[in-house]
Amino acid sequence: MPKIRINLRELNNLDDLDLIEETDELLEREERSGEEKEKRPVNPVNLQRRQEGRKLGKAINRMLRERKQAR
Missing domain, CATH: 1.20.5 (Single alpha-helices involved in coiled-coils or other helix-helix interfaces)
Known part of the structure; x- marks a missing residue:
């Protein structure tokens, strides 16, 4: 080799x-x-929908946490 x-x-x-x-x-x-x-470009309507969806998701999670803690 x-x-x-x-x-x-x-x-x-x-x-x-x-x-x-x-x-x-x-x-x-x-x-x-x-x-x-x-x-x-950023579509303002889509941006608003995403922001509202995030707020709704946070509110739902908060509500579920509160229910879980109440038990």
């Missing part, structure tokens, strides 16, 4: 390059996701 010679300095440089590439890819993804969020 042939012996494999690995230069550790070169290997370390390759690791640094991989890290740089990964960070570049992450930054590109974040930029793209930010653009998509900016393109989509």
Whole structure:
């Protein structure tokens, strides 16, 4: 079997390059996701429905907790 010679300095440089590439890819993804969020406007009717739904859910949970504590 042939012996494999690995230069550790070169290997370390390759690791640094991989890290740089990964960070570049992450930054590109974040930029793209930010653009998509900016393109989509918030519908005020849907926002109000979500807020009311959350309030109703909290009120129901509070009522159930109170009933459970009363027992």
